Amino acid sequence: MDGRSGGVDRVFAALGDAGRRSLVEAVATRGTATATELAAELPVTRQAVAKQLAALADAGLLRATRAGRETRYEVTPAPLEDAVEWMVSVGTAWDERLAALRRSLGRQGKSRSIRQAPGGSSS
Amino acid sequence: MPSERINVEREIVVPEDPDEVWESLTDPDRLEEWFAQEVELDARPGGEGVFRWGDGDERRAVVRELEEPERIVLDWDDGGSVAIELEPVVDGTRVHVVESSPEFAPAFELRTLSLETSAAKPPTPGWEAAPPEAALAWTVAAAA
DSSP states (O other): OTTHHHHHHHHHHHTSSHHHHHHHHHHHHHSEEEHHHHHHHSSSOHHHHHHHHHHHHHTTSEEEEEETTEEEEEEOOHHHHHHHHHHHHHHHHHHHHHHHHHHHHHHHHHHHHHHHSGGGTTO | OOOOOOEEEEEEEESSOHHHHHHHHHOHHHHTTTTOSEEEEOOSTTOEEEEEOTTSOEEEEEEEEEETTTEEEEEETTSOEEEEEEEEETTEEEEEEEEEOOOOHHHHHHHHHHHHHHHHSOSSSOSSOOOHHHHHHHHHHHHO
């Protein structure tokens, strides 16, 4: 879990720029977007948009997939992946613990019934 | 503000009655049989617990709620928590566990904040120049 802070720092660094933040929002609003699509609606050149998108992808905030000659981006905030990782590791831990609890109770019950057996006649 | 916590839930039914299961949840010796390798626990509201695992992991907790033999809630020192509830059923006891994560703040606040900053963004210049107050707002929102 401690590995998370490094990722968060990178996210902050990538988002320390207002232009990049609005790009992330624009991508999130569309679901997916290319530099060309975004440049058509923003007051910047396609090259500038492409450069910022690549920086955001490097920071793990966007996922890039090739779509023909263009690169298509979607938002994949790194901490979301941390959340999924947490869910899986905690879920696995509880599966194991509850199985151990069941065994522990079983052993406990056995020793109890031996202790409580009247006179211990059969053993 | 939306909750950024996620929950993991598990449930089993064991043949023992709630009083027996309760001991396994609150007696450190019993907890060492299934929950962690080394357990210290002061099982009363406000009591503290230390749990150590074989891999060197150690977690500290405070008992937030305790209702014998029904419900115990621990707050972990990382901001997460776990609630274990016991319910008598025909063939024993239902053990219901809900572990809540610490907050995964930044990702979930991303959209809200960038909406705010884009609304405040000047139309043409300032593309490269981040208004310092916007960066500050982001940091504060993520730490809250």
